[in-house]
Amino acid sequence: MTTTPTERSVPARVPAAHIALALLILVACLLSASTWLVYSNTWDEPEHLAAGIELLDRGKYEYDTEHPPIVRALIALGPYLAGARSFGTPPPDGTQEGIDILYTGGHYDLYLTLARLGTLPFLAVLLFATWLWARRLTASDGEALLAVLLLACVPPVLGHAALATLDVPAAATTLLALYALQSWLCSARWRAALFFGITAGVAVGTKFSAIPFLVLGLVVLAVAHVVLRSGGGRSSASGQSMAATCRRVGGLAVVALVALVPIFIAYGVRSSNANGVLHRFDWAVSYLFQRHGLAHDAGALLGHVWLPRAMKGFVEGIVALKAHNDTGHMSFLLGRVRAMGWWYFYLVALAVKTPLPLLATGPVGLAMLAREGWRDRDGWRLAPALLFVTILAFASLFSQINIGIRHVLILYPLLALGGAHAVTVAWRALRDTRHRSFAVLGTVVVVGLVGWQVSTLWRANPDYLPYFNEAVGHPEKVLVDSDLDWGQDLWRLERRAAEIKVPSLSLAYRGTADLSREALPPFTVMPPWHPTTGWIAISALAREHDLAGYAWLNEFKPMERIGKTIDLYYVPPAR
Numbered sequence: 001m002t003t004t005p006t007e008r009s010v011p012a013r014v015p016a017a018h019i020a021l022a023l024l025i026l027v028a029c030l031l032s033a034s035t036w037l038v039y040s041n042t043w044d045e046p047e048h049l050a051a052g053i054e055l056l057d058r059g060k061y062e063y064d065t066e067h068p069p070i071v072r073a074l075i076a077l078g079p080y081l082a083g084a085r086s087f088g089t090p091p092p093d094g095t096q097e098g099i100d101i102l103y104t105g106g107h108y109d110l111y112l113t114l115a116r117l118g119t120l121p122f123l124a125v126l127l128f129a130t131w132l133w134a135r136r137l138t139a140s141d142g143e144a145l146l147a148v149l150l151l152a153c154v155p156p157v158l159g160h161a162a163l164a165t166l167d168v169p170a171a172a173t174t175l176l177a178l179y180a181l182q183s184w185l186c187s188a189r190w191r192a193a194l195f196f197g198i199t200a201g202v203a204v205g206t207k208f209s210a211i212p213f214l215v216l217g218l219v220v221l222a223v224a225h226v227v228l229r230s231g232g233g234r235s236s237a238s239g240q241s242m243a244a245t246c247r248r249v250g251g252l253a254v255v256a257l258v259a260l261v262p263i264f265i266a267y268g269v270r271s272s273n274a275n276g277v278l279h280r281f282d283w284a285v286s287y288l289f290q291r292h293g294l295a296h297d298a299g300a301l302l303g304h305v306w307l308p309r310a311m312k313g314f315v316e317g318i319v320a321l322k323a324h325n326d327t328g329h330m331s332f333l334l335g336r337v338r339a340m341g342w343w344y345f346y347l348v349a350l351a352v353k354t355p356l357p358l359l360a361t362g363p364v365g366l367a368m369l370a371r372e373g374w375r376d377r378d379g380w381r382l383a384p385a386l387l388f389v390t391i392l393a394f395a396s397l398f399s400q401i402n403i404g405i406r407h408v409l410i411l412y413p414l415l416a417l418g419g420a421h422a423v424t425v426a427w428r429a430l431r432d433t434r435h436r437s438f439a440v441l442g443t444v445v446v447v448g449l450v451g452w453q454v455s456t457l458w459r460a461n462p463d464y465l466p467y468f469n470e471a472v473g474h475p476e477k478v479l480v481d482s483d484l485d486w487g488q489d490l491w492r493l494e495r496r497a498a499e500i501k502v503p504s505l506s507l508a509y510r511g512t513a514d515l516s517r518e519a520l521p522p523f524t525v526m527p528p529w530h531p532t533t534g535w536i537a538i539s540a541l542a543r544e545h546d547l548a549g550y551a552w553l554n555e556f557k558p559m560e561r562i563g564k565t566i567d568l569y570y571v572p573p574a575r
Helices: 016-033 045-058 070-081 095-106 108-117 121-137 141-152 155-161 167-187 190-206 210-231 239-268 275-289 294-302 309-327 345-353 356-376 379-398 411-432 436-459 490-499 540-545 551-555
Strands: 331-333 336-338 505-508 523-525 534-539 560-562 566-571
Touching: 016 121, 016 141, 016 155, 045 070, 045 095, 045 108, 070 108, 070 190, 070 239, 095 108, 121 141, 121 155, 121 167, 121 379, 121 411, 141 155, 141 411, 141 436, 155 167, 167 190, 167 210, 167 239, 167 379, 167 411, 190 210, 190 239, 210 379, 239 309, 275 294, 275 309, 331 345, 345 379, 356 379, 356 411, 356 436, 379 411, 411 436, 490 534, 490 560, 490 566, 534 540
Parallel strands: 505 523, 505 534
Antiparallel strands: 331 336, 534 566, 560 566
16 A cells, blocks of 8 residues: 555654754854954963863873863863873962963964863853743743843853853853753652752862852742742642652752762762872861861861762862952952952943843843742742842852953843843834834834844954943953953964064063963063063053053053054153
């Protein structure tokens, strides 16, 4: 018996929204990767590479242990397969080790590109996780795609995704873990608990900032879940509710155990020599014991509890990060330099680093989602606003390492969810209004806002990393560090100096590039408080670290700005 064409099975068509999503992710990744051949290595990239190469090559993990190893291993994988090997530079600072790996053998460009390739997939994960969140908030594919588009048009996200660093991977894995957390709280299923456990473990193994974000997220989302259920007229004493509560308590134990699996894998791949791990763990216990309050109690407990070697390395890394936060980090904000940060640092950073359309629509949309979630007893729509406020408040009140918006990139997908919702609600209201003139004007405004946001993709390219919005005329007076100058414009200086045939150069530059192995003209390092003449190049980060010492340059006008961060002067010899 033969079948007619209509009886044959027809392959299922891929939904148009999924094709659009894939194209958005692809374009975003290509735009991010377009900066690879523009930027020299930024400040942190050599040390991340060194730590990953050491782990793959020697089975050790001793460089800058306040960051976990999962993504560092991925950063190092490409260079390692291409022939990069560890030199065994004594720890704990791996910057010189990373520089030697990059420059040795004439493979600088190859190794740096392969290292950056290791983090690019996390941009795709971040955009896809935003899609997952958006599809839970709305039944509209258009609104969900708009959320992904708004996020893909945030230059700091694309800029940091192009670097061999941990910030975009941390935002991506944490956002996915928060999605899994909310799914588990709503369903109380064992499969959801397993998913949350795995994603939480990977997020923590990517960057330790995931720990407070996930713990606080668990608290606020769980409280919201309880409040919304009790407000809906359901009896918490019912058998069904009690069973769900028991499943969640049991599920939390499953989450904790499963989350340890990625951490054990990451910290357990070591050589048989464990002396370094034990020495650093003893230091961590001693440091905590010398503190007060809960830290002291934790140190006393750890001193009497047996832990496997992998967990000792994990605990030591967390304590190293705490010690860094306790002592602060030299940072710059609004013309001032200090070590212990400012509570309003991230508020200012969001205000100046976020495209203005998203800055206008994102908070409004988050408030609208929260109101609708409260009204309809919908925890999913309430969650983005709760998470945004909680993470921002924690970072503002407790973080004393104020060196860039990169530490709170997780806020941008939440803002994008809010922005997409605000735009969608406004569009529907304009479509249904009877006032034609008002509808036309409103439509122009809405389309203009979205177009303005999208236009940042080509207006900022390739300078996604040092992007500041249109409200900031002089970024160097607001933020520097990784928000403006992370040492990335050295290649541009080399090319420009060759073009105009600079015979010699006085250089004030801060970064981790090896200047002696760069294609610079003959140069001398220009220290502060030493005015000089001739060709002079000074980076924003070098000027920031000694504003008074380089104040003599304020009397002269730079000939041009190289990239976004290096001022090039010519000061004629005094007669």
